[in-house]
Amino acid sequence: xxxxxxxxxxxxxxxxxxxxxxxxxxxxxxxxxxxxxxxxxxxxxxxxxxxxxxxxxxxxxxxxxxxxxxxxxxxxxxxxxxxxxxxxxxxxxxxxxxxxxxxxxxxxxx
Numbered sequence: 001x002x003x004x005x006x007x008x009x010x011x012x013x014x015x016x017x018x019x020x021x022x023x024x025x026x027x028x029x030x031x032x033x034x035x036x037x038x039x040x041x042x043x044x045x046x047x048x049x050x051x052x053x054x055x056x057x058x059x060x061x062x063x064x065x066x067x068x069x070x071x072x073x074x075x076x077x078x079x080x081x082x083x084x085x086x087x088x089x090x091x092x093x094x095x096x097x098x099x100x101x102x103x104x105x106x107x108x109x110x
Contacts, residue, residue: 006059010082013058018043019051023060026074033069 014020022037034052038045052072055061059078063070 006078007082007085009058010060010078013054013060016051016054018047019055022048022051022055023074026061026072027076031071031073033071035069037072 014023018041021041025037025040026032034045034049037052038048041048052061052063056063056072059075061072062075063072065071
């Protein structure tokens, strides 16, 4: 998967408010099982597990078996990649807008 595909997977995974909450919650508490997270959300454990699977595919969380449970932890690396992409694209837009402002200023004789 290329960098663009990874960033796209992050944005796709974070498009859902419940998944964003799960990421925020795991970032705050460090680790949790689907059952623990379901206790904080108006959804079943199975629904939380599906959201966690999507987040895991995007690389945003990782799950490890501990006895009968799977414990999930946040993985910030994909968020850093998405942030870097946004900063790069934002800088390109900033440069274009500055060039447009200069052009308009020159055209108006400023």
